Each structure stands twice: as structure tokens, then as C-alpha cells.
Amino acid sequence: RRLLRWGPGVAMLRALLPAISIVALAAAARSAPGPQAAQGSAQHPRRTRTTAALLATAGQLQPAAQPTAQPGDHYRDPDVWGPPTWFFLHSLTLALPERVPEAEQAHIRQLMQGLQHLLPCPSCGKHLAEHMRELPLEPHLGTRDGMVKWMVDLHNMVNTNCGKRAWSLDEVxxxxxxxxxxxxxxxxxxxxxxxxxxxxxxxxxxxxxxxxAAFALAP
Incomplete structure (x- = not known):
């Protein structure tokens, strides 16, 4: 009786077998690599690497060597670094508050003293120290106006030493x-x-x- 009960289903399954076979063959044909794909894989074996192999290869990559600056006397040329340095120093004084706090006074003092030793041109640092002995910084540290005028006077001392003209405060x-x-x-x-x-x-x-033209001046 059970066989009789399943009889219609078996008959239907037998009728569908040809169609199922055709669908299976078509799916297999789509999933199989064609001759062009096989040829491409043979010519480019890297394309067939697995994700794990690619990650392993990426982990072995080394960064390219970075270029390094070589020491040279051309870095000491005051005609190159002088004008932007003066522009920075003048801008620093112009940006100060009217009354300079003691903390900022200390930083300015340290900066000007450090420049005597850190300027790219050693002789320029020595000349700066000499000029600052002739024109002491301390009496002018407390106010913006005093610092602005002091920096202009210091710049003019350097200009005069280099045979260049001095500039008035108004011109600057x-x-x-x-x-x-x-x-x-x-x-x-x-x-x-x-x-x-x-x-x-x-x-x-x-x-x-x-x-x-005015500020192309070496210290």
C-alpha cells in the first residue's frame, strides 16, 4: 500500500529527471573555468594566490629607504636662512601683548640666548652675542613697544655691520x-x-x- 501511495510521486520524479540533469550540467559549465581563464591563470599565476598567501606576502614587504639630508656648508648661507629668521623675530615681537607676562619674557630671553649658539652660521651667532651685549635685552622685555623697537635696533646693528642701510621703525x-x-x-x-x-x-x-628688497638681509 505504501508503494502505491508513493507511486504518483515517483512517476513525477522520473518525469523531472531530464530537466534536473540539464540544470545541473549548465551550473557545472558556468562554474568550471573556460579555456581563456585557464590560459590567463597559466600566464599570470599570481592571480591564483589565495587571500592567506597575499596577506603573508604583504607582511614581508619592507618600506622603501627614505632619503637623508647630507651635511654641507650650503646650509649655513645666511642669505638663505637670514631673511625668514628676521621675519619670524619681528613677527614675534609684533604679536606680543602690550604688557609681556613674565613667563613669555623668560621664553624670549631663552630664545635669543639660544640663537647665539644655534644659528647655522657660527660667526653670525658670535656677532649676535656681541650686539646683544651692546644692546641689552632686559630693559625692553616688559612691553610690546619696547620689544618691537629693540628688535628693529638689533636688526639695524646687523645691517650696519654688513654694510647695509638702517631702517626706521615706521618703515619696518x-x-x-x-x-x-x-x-x-x-x-x-x-x-x-x-x-x-x-x-x-x-x-x-x-x-x-x-x-x-628690504628684508633680504643677512644677520
Missing amino acids: LRRYDAAYAGGGHSAVIAGGRSGAANRGPPLVAAALAAAS
Whole structure:
């Protein structure tokens, strides 16, 4: 009786077997690599690596060697590092508060003393120490105006020692205002080629050219 009960199902299964076979063969054909894929795998064996092999290979990669700066006297040229150093020092004093806190006074003192030993040009550091003995820093540390004027006087002492003209406080302030209006010292060094300088009006570009000539001064 059970066989009779399953009889219609067996008959239906037998009728579907050809269709099931066709579907299975089609699926196998799609999953099997074709001749072009097999040829590509043979020509490019790396493509057949497993994920684990790729991760193992990645772990063995070594970073490329980084270039190192070689020591040389050309790094000591004050015509290169001098103007941006002066721009930084003048900007530092111009940015001070009207009354300089004692903590900032100590930092400025340490900075100026450290420059005597750390300037790329050793003779420049010695000259800076001599100028600071002639023009002591301490009496001017307490106020912004005092520090601004002291830095200009120090710069003029260096200019005079190098055979260059001295600049009045008013001239320096006007030129620094023009330099910052045109994009800062990067625009001055680039000779007006930077984007910030090119965005300014012609008068600003002229002021930047004047500032570049004024501050291309070696310490």
C-alpha cells in the first residue's frame, strides 16, 4: 500500500529527471573555468594566490629607504636662512601683548640666548652675542613697544655691520603690514609668485616687492 501511495510521486520524479540533469550540467559549465581563464591563470599565476598567501606576502614587504639630508656648508648661507629668521623675530615681537607676562619674557630671553649658539652660521651667532651685549635685552622685555623697537635696533646693528642701510621703525612697520596683507613671508620669499600674493591688488604686489628688497638681509 505504501508503494502505491508513493507511486504518483515517483512517476513525477522520473518525469523531472531530464530537466534536473540539464540544470545541473549548465551550473557545472558556468562554474568550471573556460579555456581563456585557464590560459590567463597559466600566464599570470599570481592571480591564483589565495587571500592567506597575499596577506603573508604583504607582511614581508619592507618600506622603501627614505632619503637623508647630507651635511654641507650650503646650509649655513645666511642669505638663505637670514631673511625668514628676521621675519619670524619681528613677527614675534609684533604679536606680543602690550604688557609681556613674565613667563613669555623668560621664553624670549631663552630664545635669543639660544640663537647665539644655534644659528647655522657660527660667526653670525658670535656677532649676535656681541650686539646683544651692546644692546641689552632686559630693559625692553616688559612691553610690546619696547620689544618691537629693540628688535628693529638689533636688526639695524646687523645691517650696519654688513654694510647695509638702517631702517626706521615706521618703515619696518609699514613693510610688515604690507607683507602680511599680501600673504605673509612665504609670499615675500616667492617674489610674488604664490597664490596669496597674486590675489592681492597691484599696490600690495609693489609693497611686497619693496618688503622683499628690504628684508633680504643677512644677520
